[in-house]
Amino acid sequence: MHDPSTCPGCAQPDLAFAPHDHTRCADDVLALAETQLAQGGQRLTPVRRRTLQILLEAHRAMGAYDVLERLAAEGFGHQPPVAYRALEFLEEHGLAHRIRRLNAFTACMHPGEIHAPAFLICRVCNVVAEAPGVAIGLALGQAAKKVGFTVERTTVEALGLCPACALAEGPVRGVA
Amino acid sequence: MHDPSTCPGCAQPDLAFAPHDHTRCADDVLALAETQLAQGGQRLTPVRRRTLQILLEAHRAMGAYDVLERLAAEGFGHQPPVAYRALEFLEEHGLAHRIRRLNAFTACMHPGEIHAPAFLICRVCNVVAEAPGVAIGLALGQAAKKVGFTVERTTVEALGLCPACALAEGPVRGVA
DNA sequence: TGTATGGTGTTATATCATAACATGTCAAGC
DNA sequence: GCTTGACATGTTATGATATAACACCATACA
Ligand SMILES: [Zn+2]
Ligand SMILES: [Zn+2]
Ligand SMILES: [Zn+2]
Ligand SMILES: [Zn+2]
Numbered sequence: 518m519h520d521p522s523t524c525p526g527c528a529q530p531d532l533a534f535a536p537h538d539h540t541r542c543a544d545d546v547l548a549l550a551e552t553q554l555a556q557g558g559q560r561l562t563p564v565r566r567r568t569l570q571i572l573l574e575a576h577r578a579m580g581a582y583d584v585l586e587r588l589a590a591e592g593f594g595h596q597p598p599v600a601y602r603a604l605e606f607l608e609e610h611g612l613a614h615r616i617r618r619l620n621a622f623t624a625c626m627h628p629g630e631i632h633a634p635a636f637l638i639c640r641v642c643n644v645v646a647e648a649p650g651v652a653i654g655l656a657l658g659q660a661a662k663k664v665g666f667t668v669e670r671t672t673v674e675a676l677g678l679c680p681a682c683a684l685a686e687g688p689v690r691g692v693a
Numbered sequence: 694m695h696d697p698s699t700c701p702g703c704a705q706p707d708l709a710f711a712p713h714d715h716t717r718c719a720d721d722v723l724a725l726a727e728t729q730l731a732q733g734g735q736r737l738t739p740v741r742r743r744t745l746q747i748l749l750e751a752h753r754a755m756g757a758y759d760v761l762e763r764l765a766a767e768g769f770g771h772q773p774p775v776a777y778r779a780l781e782f783l784e785e786h787g788l789a790h791r792i793r794r795l796n797a798f799t800a801c802m803h804p805g806e807i808h809a810p811a812f813l814i815c816r817v818c819n820v821v822a823e824a825p826g827v828a829i830g831l832a833l834g835q836a837a838k839k840v841g842f843t844v845e846r847t848t849v850e851a852l853g854l855c856p857a858c859a860l861a862e863g864p865v866r867g868v869a
Numbered sequence: 870t871g872t873a874t875g876g877t878g879t880t881a882t883a884t885c886a887t888a889a890c891a892t893g894t895c896a897a898g899c
Numbered sequence: 900g901c902t903t904g905a906c907a908t909g910t911t912a913t914g915a916t917a918t919a920a921c922a923c924c925a926t927a928c929a
Contacts, residue, residue, distance in 0.1 A: 594909050617793040618848060635833060637842045648836040656828040657811060657851055665856035666813045672794060672850040675833055680841035770878050
């Protein structure tokens with residue numbers, strides 16, 4: 518189902534920036550998700566499944582209302598809670614992440630793996646990359662431990678420039 | 694101007710969790726801020742100054758509309774942009790931070806020092822502590838560098854339990 | 870004395886999120 | 900079979916957060 522020719526992520530010239538292997542895109546993730554959830558006694562219902570699909574196909578961060586629009590157009594409910602509930606469910610189960618700086622959601626690119634995700638957000642093109650956040654999580658955990666704080670969930674986001682936009686905006690001004 | 698007897702932060706039994714030295718509270722920070730800004734050709738105007746004061750006095754994270762209410766009651770403007778502009782100004786100049794998980798703002802506890810702040814947010818009592826985020830910033834920078842991303846600003850927040858609430862909620866159930 | 874800049878204020882609107890309640894579905898227990 | 904409880908989905912209505920666009924007034928300074 519993943520079509521690189523229409524995938525904004527894949528269309529990016531900076532494959533290194535958004536390094537996702539397509540053996541995991543859409544369908545595969547979906548199957549994986551279903552298995553995982555079943556093991557935990559959870560259900561990937563139609564709305565939830567379709568919501569995840571929409572995020573996977575979009576291959577970028579989407580606002581809840583954008584997702585809702587898609588869902589509504591396909592015969593699901595038309596009201597905000599429909600989208601928010603599905604998105605929150607996916608987030609709780611590690612299948613999607615919330616990007617707080619964008620008030621948006623994105624499909625997890627590494628479902629199943631234990632990860633405290635870190636996101637790199639380009640302020641120009643809004644592309645979001647999920648970076649391995651293990652080292653960051655460790656550092657954060659240590660800082661917390663020092664003051665006796667128990668970490669349960671983390672939000673780590675960096676705003677800046679993706680390689681492509683850095684070229685366009687950077688010191689290379691006189692190229693064109 | 695800082696009165697520990699009415700300061701929610703100071704009233705906390707977990708001084709270690711919110712370790713702030715009062716030589717820096719309110720007035721001192723304010724003076725420092727003014728100096729710093731002047732050096733950068735920026736002005737700590739009445740609204741901005743009062744906004745910072747409000748955050749410092751509150752000694753906790755406040756929503757923009759809460760701040761606005763205070764400002765309005767004191768003769769400043771009554772409309773959202775008044776608060777948002779002041780808060781954004783303070784944030785841009787390192788005098789306040791935005792806590793995205795809470796949609797709130799808090800005065801910086803370490804103004805002047807270069808720091809990529811990390812916040813520890815108690816999900817029970819909502820107390821926010823600003824932890825030194827240098828190590829975290831480094832880890833994040835490295836992860837970003839690997840994919841050619843240029844970091845400009847970071848958001849690092851941990852949700853969990855402060856020491857006090859961990860005691861109350863934790864495995865120590867049968868104490869009372 | 871124009872005129873550019875920046876700060877403050879306004880009105881109006883956009884955007885994001887949740888509370889509260891009604892209905893449907895399905896499986897466990899009687 | 901029916902009842903009941905758990906959970907999912909849908910609704911209406913409202914709340915909370917944030918910004919666009921414009922008017923007015925200062926100060927700075929050519
Ligand atoms: Zn792809
Ligand atoms: Zn970009
Ligand atoms: Zn204090
Ligand atoms: Zn607490």
